[in-house]
Amino acid sequence: MTDKVHEECVALEGEVEDRVANLVSLLQARKSRLIEAARQTREARVRSLRDQVTRCATHLQTTTALLTFCIEALKETDSAAFLQIGGMLSVRAATAAGSWGGAEGVQEIARLPLLDLTLDDKPLRRAIDQLTFVQLKREYATTGNCHLCVRSYASVD
Template identity: 50%
Template sequence: EQQTSCTGKLQQTTGLIQFCIEALKETDSAAFLQVGTMLIHRVANTDVTWHQEVTNAAPRVSPIVDLTLDDTPLLRAIDNLNFIQMKPPLAPTIIPEDCSAENNSVTVAWQAPNHSFVEGYVLEMDDGNGGDFREVYCGKETICTVDGLHFNSMYNARVKAFNSTGEGEYSELIGLQTAEVAWFTFDTQLSGGPCSGLNFTNDNATVSADGWEHRVALGSVGFSRGIHYWEFTVDKYTADTDPAFGVARIDVARDKMLGKDDKGFAMYIDRQRSWFQHNSVHERRVEGGISTGSTVGVLLDLERHVLSFLVNEMPQGSVAFRDLYGVFYPAVSVNRGVTLTLHTAIDAPQMDYHH
């Protein structure tokens, strides 16, 4: 209301000023003298009135605002707060019934510690041979599967929780035994994918090729420790060709016979005889070949670091290769006219390594 009144006074004063300006423009001196005295009094009166009513007028509203706040909900919320001292979490608890081992993979499950603030977990495992522990998982999940482990090995696992304050204590250890013998198939991606020229059937256990050029197929697991044995049955052998059996590094050449480069270790065989081959060097011819229905066994002994072969369950010559260290994948190379089926999870035969 006071603001509206002041605005009206300002508009009246502005109008008076504009009227005076127009009067000063009057060219008739007699007329100007008639209104001059009146305008002087009017302006003087307006000036006095302005100072009395506007300039010196006190505000009708107090500058102090009376705010009454209802702080009851805030006080109630403060009373309900639970303050805890931040400290590292307690040890998680392993859930044995949810832990398992399958082939060369293990699954570890645990539950969060009670009365602890947890931001994440760290799962550690040893090397399956009683060695040092190393971190294999860090995250918020309470279950983890670790693949690509050694076969026939006992792995110990432990887990700890952490938050911004620090890391807690380790859980109790749990031991998980991987499979004694390896089960695997051909790996279509490791073997070159859809453009490899290979045909995989029977749940990737059977392989054949369309063309005359040799193509390498790799198994789905790599070995760096232990004794491993697998066999192939010759389902079809109609051409005068030389399939090659053995092991290879992961970066072996896929477009040539196994053993033609330094990444493959192989025995290639025809209807009458076989040769051992590595880095295009073939040697030690052994009499005895294959036909439809034959079996070819591959024995990789990484305890002695040697590779041997069997044909129809009989040793094909002496030890083929020695001083094998690192990671090796089961491998074959085939071309048109040959179909092979892989058989795994077989106990290794006893061999005489002195010959």
């Protein structure tokens, strides 16, 4: 009888080992998918930042060109020519100055976090804490205590 108990215990240990190894491989596969998702999010964020830099650079070039034209207009010695374009340049300069604050995405990009991802591992930690034998779950439900229930992850929460 003792030998039979030992054989069953060895078989049970092997089954537990196999099942936990399977769970670990599933967890490794999930880890790979999560890392890939994080990398794709990073790449999308970098593309967005590059697009924003391009738009700002274009806007800066336009503003610089207008400023250069205004400086050349101020150097104009012909008063009549200056009076003809002075009002228009004033309006364009005011419009260009006001457009910086409203440039597409300039304010938005400053408010966004770099990467807004948080790993939710609490359900998995709870599931690991509750991993036990079906028979022990019934024993715990009837007696209220289980001598094999170990709460090693509870302090991490």
